[in-house]
Amino acid sequence: xxxxxxxxxxxxxxxxxxxxxxxxxxxxxxxxxxxxxxxxxxxxxxxxxxxxxxxxxxxxxxxxxxxxxxxxxxxxxxxxxxxxxxxxxxxxxxxxxxxxxxxxxxxxxxxxxxxxxxxxxxxxxxxxxxxxxxxxxxxxxxxxxxxxxxxxxxxxxxxxxxxxxxxxxxxxxxxxxxxxxxxxxxxxxxxxxxxxxxxxxxxxxxxxxxxxxxxxxxxxxxxxxxxxxxxxxxxxxxxxxxxxxxxxxxxxxxxxxxxxxxxxxxxxxxxxxxxxxxxxxxx
Amino acid sequence: xxxxxxxxxxxxxxxxxxxxxxxxxxxxxxxxxxxxxxxxxxxxxxxxxxxxxxxxxxxxxxxxxxxxxxxxxxxxxxxxxxxxxxxxxxxxxxxxxxxxxxxxxxxxxxxxxxxxxxxxxxxxxxxxxxxxxxxxxxxxxxxxxxxxxxxxxxxxxxxxxxxxxxxxxxxxxxxxxxxxxxxxxxxxxxxxxxxxxxxxxxxxxxxxxxxxxxxxxxxxxxxxxxxxxxxxxxxxxxxxxxxxxxxxxxxxxxxxxxxxxxxxxxxxxxxxxxxxxxxxxxx
Numbered sequence: 001x002x003x004x005x006x007x008x009x010x011x012x013x014x015x016x017x018x019x020x021x022x023x024x025x026x027x028x029x030x031x032x033x034x035x036x037x038x039x040x041x042x043x044x045x046x047x048x049x050x051x052x053x054x055x056x057x058x059x060x061x062x063x064x065x066x067x068x069x070x071x072x073x074x075x076x077x078x079x080x081x082x083x084x085x086x087x088x089x090x091x092x093x094x095x096x097x098x099x100x101x102x103x104x105x106x107x108x109x110x111x112x113x114x115x116x117x118x119x120x121x122x123x124x125x126x127x128x129x130x131x132x133x134x135x136x137x138x139x140x141x142x143x144x145x146x147x148x149x150x151x152x153x154x155x156x157x158x159x160x161x162x163x164x165x166x167x168x169x170x171x172x173x174x175x176x177x178x179x180x181x182x183x184x185x186x187x188x189x190x191x192x193x194x195x196x197x198x199x200x201x202x203x204x205x206x207x208x209x210x211x212x213x214x215x216x217x218x219x220x221x222x223x224x225x226x227x228x229x230x231x232x233x234x235x236x237x238x239x240x241x242x243x244x245x246x247x248x249x250x251x252x253x254x255x256x257x258x259x260x261x262x263x264x265x266x267x268x269x270x271x272x273x274x275x276x277x278x279x280x281x282x283x
Numbered sequence: 284x285x286x287x288x289x290x291x292x293x294x295x296x297x298x299x300x301x302x303x304x305x306x307x308x309x310x311x312x313x314x315x316x317x318x319x320x321x322x323x324x325x326x327x328x329x330x331x332x333x334x335x336x337x338x339x340x341x342x343x344x345x346x347x348x349x350x351x352x353x354x355x356x357x358x359x360x361x362x363x364x365x366x367x368x369x370x371x372x373x374x375x376x377x378x379x380x381x382x383x384x385x386x387x388x389x390x391x392x393x394x395x396x397x398x399x400x401x402x403x404x405x406x407x408x409x410x411x412x413x414x415x416x417x418x419x420x421x422x423x424x425x426x427x428x429x430x431x432x433x434x435x436x437x438x439x440x441x442x443x444x445x446x447x448x449x450x451x452x453x454x455x456x457x458x459x460x461x462x463x464x465x466x467x468x469x470x471x472x473x474x475x476x477x478x479x480x481x482x483x484x485x486x487x488x489x490x491x492x493x494x495x496x497x498x499x500x501x502x503x504x505x506x507x508x509x510x511x512x513x514x515x516x517x518x519x520x521x522x523x524x525x526x527x528x529x530x531x532x533x534x535x536x537x538x539x540x541x542x543x544x545x546x547x548x549x550x551x552x553x554x555x556x557x558x559x560x561x562x563x564x565x566x
Contacts, residue, residue: 165455172448174468185457188471191493192483200475200483210474 009033009052010135011073011127013064015080016042019132019235022262023079024051026136035071037064042080062095065125075130076122077230119230131230133260141236141264143256143280147272151251151279155218157183159253159281162220170225176234179249181217186210194221194240201247215250215275222255235260236278238267245274256280292316292335293418294356294410296347298363299325302415302518305545306362307334309419318354320347325363345378348408358413359405360513402513414513416543424519424547426539426563430555434534434562438501440466442536442564445503449538453508459517462532464500469493477504477523484530498533498558505538518543519561521550528557539563 010027014020014036020043024034036043036053048055054067068076092100102117119129133140145151151159158180165178165185177189179201186204189197198219204210221234236252236259244252251271257280261267271278293310297303297319303326307317319326319336331338337350351359375383385400405412416423428434434442441463448461448468460472462484469487472480481502487493504517519535519542527535534554540563544550554561 161455165452165457168451168455169448169468169471172444172451172468174448174471179473184474185452185455186474188452188457188473190462190471191467191469191487193492196483200479204474209476 008072008074009035011035011037011068011071011076013037013039013056013076013078014043014048015039015078016044017080018044018047019260019262020079021047021051022139023077023132023136026138029138030135032135035073037067039080059096060093061099062093065095068127073127075128075135077130077132077135078118079132129230131233133229133233133257139260139262139264140257141254141259141261141278141280143282146264146278146280147268147276149251149272149275149277151218151253151277154182154216155250155253155277155279158218158250159220159279161185162218162253163222163255163281166220166222167225170227173224176224177219177221179217179219179247181210181212181249186217194219194234194236195243198240198243198247201249202243205248212248214248217247217249219244219247219249219252220254220281221252221259223258229258233258233260235262236267237262238270241267241271241274241276241278245276249276251277251279253277253279253281256282291355291357292318294318294320294351294354294359296320296322296339296359296361297326297331298322298361299327300363301327301330302543302545303362304330304334305422306360306415306419309421312421313418315418318356320350322363342379343376344382345376348378351410356410358411358418360413360415360418361401362415412513414516416512416516416540419543422543422545422547423540424537424542424544424561424563426565429547429561429563430551430559432534432555432558432560434501434536434560437465437499438533438536438560438562441501441533442503442562444468445501445536446505446538446564449503449505450508453510456507459507460502460504462500462502462530464493464495464532469500477502477517477519478526481523481526481530484532485526488531495531497531500530500532502527502530502532502535503537503564504535504542506541512541516541516543518545519550520545521553524550524554524557524559524561528559532559534560534562536560536562536564539565 010032012020012024012034027034036048036051037056038048038053039058040055056064122129162178162180174190177194177197179187187197187201223233293315295303295307295317310317319331319334320339321331321336322341323338339347402412445461445463457473460477460480462469470480470484506512506516
């Protein structure tokens with residue numbers, strides 16, 4: 001990153017959830033000014049107003065670019081959920097409409113494809129698309145055991161199998177999450193997301209479809225191999241720990257440096273309280 | 284198969300569902316006598332009594348073997364669900380108790396491993412474990428389009444991707460089913476089973492988490508590569524078609540010769556009525 005760009009305010013294009021604010025706080029702790037470009041209808045107004053910010057509409061690319069230029073931004077990070085937009089939340093300006101064929105073409109062929117096209121476009125406009133992990137590296141889950149609960153040998157084996165599954169599924173642009181229990185793959189995450197998969201694992205046990213002792217099995221999360229890490233690194237948090245506990249799992253294992261955690265200290269406290277380990281898989 | 288064995292009555296060890304009866308009917312149509320060894324609490328008594336049969340308890344291996352010998356059986360097929368047995372449904376006889384260490388060892392390491400150990404044991408006792416597909420080949424879904432609805436090029440592409448995913452996951456002993464829609468993997472089946480996965484796909488659309496036009500996406504089923512096909516070939520039926528329709532899919536694609544269908548004609552009629560294709564993927 002050139003020193004000149006580093007001095008410019010960081011642009012955080014900000015959807016829903018608490019993740020954008022965690023990234024902003026981390027960058028501010030590093031002494032870098034931050035401007036939130038908060039997407040109306042998604043970003044939380046109460047949180048947004050605590051930061052230097054601009055409101056934007058989803059789909060208003062031209063407006064966003066002119067605001068980015070006016071604020072002297074160079075580095076852009078896109079964070080937070082933009083799930084299920086309603087039509088009235090989308091405002092297409094002229095530039096967006098001109099871009100529609102490219103946007104539609106990018107939407108074919110999986111998330112990774114779309115994200116690389118987005119990065120290309122941002123660069124054409126003279127900006128740089130960065131990953132949350134680059135501006136807020138303290139949000140990445142490190143290698144090793146995080147809390148006071150240690151994974152047992154059977155857990156380490158489950159973690160290893162889970163990591164293999166995620167990596168094997170990489171070419172299909174799917175499966176940042178998988179649950180392995182006693183060497184059996186219990187669930188593979190696709191479009192439903194991690195929370196829903198963990199709910200399913202809890203039900204599989206309740207309904208007796210999967211018979212396991214309590215605290216057996218590991219949730220494994222890792223980025224897809226070759227994934228553009230600038231957008232959408234997998235993440236875990238306190239809720240993930242709670243849902244993993246409800247699913248009867250022994251802990252959570254992640255690819256170190258490849259998975260983010262919002263509220264890491266709080267998450268680890270909760271894991272300790274519930275008796276789950278959190279482990280950055282040592283290779 | 285030696286001619287001598289072929290003349291002996293076929294032993295169908297029979298759990299729940301209608302699948303065992305479909306296999307019995309198919310063998311009988313071929314002129315082969317059949318004896319059902321119906322597992323108490325699982326096999327349906329009304330259906331069982333229409334056939335020459337013996338009742339057995341789950342877990343009573345010694346008793347089963349003596350019955351098999353008394354009936355002059357040589358070839359054994361095991362079919363039907365034995366899901367979630369209650370303790371009072373299990374009767375361990377002396378032979379089973381002696382076998383317990385082997386059974387427990389076989390239960391580690393995935394379904395495939397367990398099935399090969401089972402086949403080994405059956406052969407040691409002088410019997411042969413056969414697959415339902417060997418004694419009832421007319422239950423296998425053939426290559427090509429089965430009903431009157433044709434898959435479109437986009438569906439064929441989804442089917443191909445789905446088959447790749449199933450084959451890639453083979454080494455992990457998981458995923459006989461997968462849903463692919465417009466080149467995106469929507470869901471991967473693990474311990475939850477096909478029906479549950481299809482319910483999830485329906486919910487993913489209802490909740491707007493996946494946005495697709497109606498009748499887009501394909502359920503793909505195929506045996507795991509290297510799977511011992513003598514037990515537990517994947518299957519589809521009328522219910523699968525109905526659930527695929529509710530999930531908004533365009534059709535069902537299977538590995539021809541690798542997936543069984545109970546009530547094939549009825550299933551195809553239902554698929555035609557609902558506008559879904561059923562397709563044995565041509566390689």
